[in-house]
Amino acid sequence: MQPAANDDRLKQTGDWLDERTGWRGNWTAVFLRKIPKVSWAYTLGSATLFTLVLQFVTGILLTLYYVPEPQQAYASVTYITNELSFGWLIRGIHHWGASAMVLLAILHMVRVIIYGAYKYPREVTWLTGVGLLLLTFAFGFTGYLLPWDQRAYWATVVGTQIGSVPPVVGGFTKDLMLGGPEISGLTLSRFFGAHVWVLPSLLVALVAIHLFLVVRNGITSPPKRDE
Amino acid sequence: MGADEGPPSTSGVPSGVGADGPDAVDPGRRKFLIATIGAVGGTITAAVGVPAIAFVTGSARTATGEEGWIRLGSVGSIEPGAAPTLVKATIERRTGYLVEEQEVSIFVTTENGQDFVLLSNVCTHLGCRVRWVEAEAGFHCPCHNAMFGRNGEVLAGPPPRPLDRYEYKVEDAQLFFKEA
Ligand code: HEM
Ligand code: FES
Numbered sequence: 067m068q069p070a071a072n073d074d075r076l077k078q079t080g081d082w083l084d085e086r087t088g089w090r091g092n093w094t095a096v097f098l099r100k101i102p103k104v105s106w107a108y109t110l111g112s113a114t115l116f117t118l119v120l121q122f123v124t125g126i127l128l129t130l131y132y133v134p135e136p137q138q139a140y141a142s143v144t145y146i147t148n149e150l151s152f153g154w155l156i157r158g159i160h161h162w163g164a165s166a167m168v169l170l171a172i173l174h175m176v177r178v179i180i181y182g183a184y185k186y187p188r189e190v191t192w193l194t195g196v197g198l199l200l201l202t203f204a205f206g207f208t209g210y211l212l213p214w215d216q217r218a219y220w221a222t223v224v225g226t227q228i229g230s231v232p233p234v235v236g237g238f239t240k241d242l243m244l245g246g247p248e249i250s251g252l253t254l255s256r257f258f259g260a261h262v263w264v265l266p267s268l269l270v271a272l273v274a275i276h277l278f279l280v281v282r283n284g285i286t287s288p289p290k291r292d293e
Numbered sequence: 294m295g296a297d298e299g300p301p302s303t304s305g306v307p308s309g310v311g312a313d314g315p316d317a318v319d320p321g322r323r324k325f326l327i328a329t330i331g332a333v334g335g336t337i338t339a340a341v342g343v344p345a346i347a348f349v350t351g352s353a354r355t356a357t358g359e360e361g362w363i364r365l366g367s368v369g370s371i372e373p374g375a376a377p378t379l380v381k382a383t384i385e386r387r388t389g390y391l392v393e394e395q396e397v398s399i400f401v402t403t404e405n406g407q408d409f410v411l412l413s414n415v416c417t418h419l420g421c422r423v424r425w426v427e428a429e430a431g432f433h434c435p436c437h438n439a440m441f442g443r444n445g446e447v448l449a450g451p452p453p454r455p456l457d458r459y460e461y462k463v464e465d466a467q468l469f470f471k472e473a
Contacts, residue, residue: 123341127348131389138390145390150351152344159341 095281102287107181110174111280117167118273121205124160125262132212134258136251139214164206171202183286191279194272201269208261214254222249222257352389359384362462362469365399365411369466373406377425377432377443379414384472399459399470400425400432402443411459411470412445418452432456 133142146153184192211222230240245252377400400412421436432441439450459470
């Protein structure tokens with residue numbers, strides 16, 4: 067049952083690479099690490115990560131056609147949805163995936179709370195998690211404006227008004243978000259820039275730290291009766 | 294899970310070591326899980342990947358120019374036997390949601406005022422625009438020094454085929470052409 071030659075060649079290539087990169091040690095540490103007996107609830111973080119990957123793939127695809135410019139934004143989105151092959155699917159995944167990701171991140175957080183997994187030594191994992199949740203919200207907020215339709219416009223009016231609530235700095239916070247005293251093409255530009263460059267960079271960095279900590283500290287055992 | 298799930302251990306096993314000890318691996322189960330991950334992962338990748346290819350190529354596959362006959366100009370302005378006349382027409386091109394006016398330039402010649410030759414001014418080598426050079430009685434392409442004859446045939450240089458011709462018709466002394 068051994069296609070021996072092939073297996074050998076694969077192993078040799080693996081050895082060759084391992085000697086120079088040490089990949090086996092890392093592979094074992096990340097994917098073959100021991101975990102305690104866990105439940106399906108422990109998959110919620112991975113589920114969030116999976117939707118995140120989907121958001122990246124579909125989001126990158128959307129930028130091939132989407133134009134963040136007041137004259138064209140709505141037209142390009144309409145074209146993607148109604149005419150382009152599978153545009154409805156790619157946009158649909160990105161649209162619903164955004165909601166799914168928020169939901170999954172929150173469920174994942176609830177799981178962490180219920181299992182007490184935020185306690186020593188995982189406080190920093192929790193803190194990076196809080197950052198991730200806020201970033202996820204920011205993705206939703208900036209992405210919502212991009213279709214440039216009535217709903218997008220008014221949601222952003224309302225959302226940025228909220229920014230103007232704090233005393234003293236409120237007015238400027240709102241102007242900063244809008245790139246001026248009211249919604250304009252500059253608002254669209256900066257929301258797009260935030261949505262596709264600023265937030266993804268921050269998110270990738272934070273996810274890396276989050277996962278590093280998860281691997282480093284190991285996953286929590288479900289709490290026992292006498293603990 | 295299932296079968297080997299014992300009573301809760303109270304031995305304070307550090308997280309990172311399975312309750313069964315470090316080496317309790319069931320190879321059959323591991324194989325099955327790897328195969329399942331591969332199958333599910335492959336299905337999802339294909340489910341997104343194939344539509345993604347259709348998506349990326351979409352606007353390139355469906356760009357459309359103008360259908361039917363397009364008016365080029367009156368027949369009278371083309372003198373029999375004279376040097377090729379460059380006539381311009383504007384056509385509408387739809388790429389995705391963008392509708393753009395595009396200018397096409399066509400060299401028109403006639404020997405008898407009845408039969409016409411409509412030549413594209415786009416070099417068949419790599420797409421530069423050709424120019425009529427009276428002194429050499431041919432079309433010259435400046436990019437790689439090609440020459441085409443009066444009827445578009447290749448006289449010199451790298452072009453692989455003669456200049457493209459447009460289909461045409463004459464109606465009410467007006468010349469019409471069809472987009473290739
Ligand atoms: C973009 C969003 C997030 C992603 C992709 C993500 C991903 C992950 C993954 C894959 C794990 C492995 C264990 C598991 O799945 O339960 C994990 C663990 C953990 N996450 Fe997240 N997470 C996110 C958001 C959050 C949030 C919002 C919090 C809480 C505020 C949080 C706190 C934690 C903690 C404390 C652990 C360690 C759990 C343990 O050791 O049992 N994460 N995360
Ligand atoms: S493009 Fe005309 S000769 Fe090369």
